[in-house]
Amino acid sequence: MSGPAITPIDSARFEALVRARRDIRHFLADPIHETDVEWLLSMAHRAPSVGLSQPWRFVRIDTPALRERLAVHVDAQVGEAGKEYEGDQDRLYRSLKLHGLREAPVLFAVYCDDGTETGHHLGAVTMPEARRYSCVMAVHTLWLAARTRGIGMGWVSILQSAGVDAMLDIPSGWECLGLLCLGKPMSEEDMPELERRGWEQRTDWHSVVVRR
Numbered sequence: 001m002s003g004p005a006i007t008p009i010d011s012a013r014f015e016a017l018v019r020a021r022r023d024i025r026h027f028l029a030d031p032i033h034e035t036d037v038e039w040l041l042s043m044a045h046r047a048p049s050v051g052l053s054q055p056w057r058f059v060r061i062d063t064p065a066l067r068e069r070l071a072v073h074v075d076a077q078v079g080e081a082g083k084e085y086e087g088d089q090d091r092l093y094r095s096l097k098l099h100g101l102r103e104a105p106v107l108f109a110v111y112c113d114d115g116t117e118t119g120h121h122l123g124a125v126t127m128p129e130a131r132r133y134s135c136v137m138a139v140h141t142l143w144l145a146a147r148t149r150g151i152g153m154g155w156v157s158i159l160q161s162a163g164v165d166a167m168l169d170i171p172s173g174w175e176c177l178g179l180l181c182l183g184k185p186m187s188e189e190d191m192p193e194l195e196r197r198g199w200e201q202r203t204d205w206h207s208v209v210v211r212r
Helices: 011-020 034-044 064-084 087-095 130-148 161-168
Strands: 056-060 106-113 152-156 174-183
Touching (some): 034 056, 034 130, 056 130, 064 087, 064 161, 106 130, 130 152, 130 174, 161 174
Antiparallel strands (some): 056 106, 106 174, 152 174
16 A cells, blocks of 8 residues: 655755754744744654664753753863863854853753663664664754744753763663754854854865765
8 A cells, every 4th residue: 555645845945944054052032932842842753763762852951040050061061171272273262152051942951762662672782872873863853843943953062961960860871962952043144153253164075975
């Protein structure tokens, strides 16, 4: 039995969506409607996962004091991580805004449940890290979905997972993949901030393809 016909999606519109995705650090204070938050999570939950294990776990941070503790923690880690830079690169690094934990209306910690029994370990026996790859797919799906509703997202990875786990009372076996800040962007930009600021340039896709 054949399923329903799938209408092709306009590739130009999809390309525009991918090109418009940004790692947002500057947010407006405007709240996000709860129906939008729920829709974004439902889209993330449609992401592919190894063995249909669906190992992603989204921990929503609603408590202001907890949010501030996370922000203080990340600020400290930003300072530590910056010790490897010197000279002009150090000055540029310290001028960058690397998270929006205090401003973003919605904040999640995203985790991978490595101990999940959903999917019965299919595809993860020889490559257990595939569960984490699946979680990354969920985050990217959420990221693109957010862009379709004018919502920006920033993925914060400058943190010590053990400290974040303790703050959030996370079950053992869950692995922290980062903090996700969501909200309306303060401005719309044609170019990623790190590229605009001269931190790095996007390479040509040909440079990352290897033939054997």
